[in-house]
Amino acid sequence: MIVNNLDALAATYSGLQRIGVVRSKADFSRRFLEKTGSYLTSMQTRSRSVPDVVMATLEWSLQRELLSYAQNPHLGACYAIRLNQAYSCIDQQLRFVRRHRASIAKLTMMAPANDAGPAEFPPQHMQGVLDWVGKA
Numbered sequence: 001m002i003v004n005n006l007d008a009l010a011a012t013y014s015g016l017q018r019i020g021v022v023r024s025k026a027d028f029s030r031r032f033l034e035k036t037g038s039y040l041t042s043m044q045t046r047s048r049s050v051p052d053v054v055m056a057t058l059e060w061s062l063q064r065e066l067l068s069y070a071q072n073p074h075l076g077a078c079y080a081i082r083l084n085q086a087y088s089c090i091d092q093q094l095r096f097v098r099r100h101r102a103s104i105a106k107l108t109m110m111a112p113a114n115d116a117g118p119a120e121f122p123p124q125h126m127q128g129v130l131d132w133v134g135k136a
Contacts, residue, residue: 005050006043008100009033012058012093013040019089020082021065032061055101062094 013028022028026037033039034057043050066087 005052005055005100005104006048008055008097009040009050009058010044012062012097015089015093015096019085021086021090032058032065034061052101052104055097055104059094059097059101062090062097065090066094 013022013025016022016028016032017024022031025040029035029039030037033054035054042048
């Protein structure tokens with residue numbers, strides 16, 4: 001599971017670039033992230049944290065792209081095959097981004113491990129700890 005938005009962006013870019021939906025990181029940053037052409041490269045170079053609003057924009061852009069593919073007429077067998085491959089890839093990337101965002105949301109809602117202080121233990125547990133310490 002990818003728990004980093006930057007890694008998720010890179011994975012989505014790679015999938016779209018592999019089948020020719022985007023030509024470069026600059027193309028991806030402008031068309032799918034609605035940022036400057038250097039956004040993805042800059043974020044990767046500096047290992048920056050990508051805000052969820054950028055992931056939401058990516059999700060919206062993937063949905064928009066799917067709609068544009070759905071409304072495109074097929075102009076021949078070769079075009080139809082490429083169109084279907086691109087549609088499948090974009091659909092797969094959209095599902096990936098949705099799962100990633102849901103995972104991140106769940107992680108941010110979880111309490112940190114070992115965060116309970118003595119006042120947060122149930123009284124009977126605290127008494128057991130004190131009894132055990134007293135025996136030692």
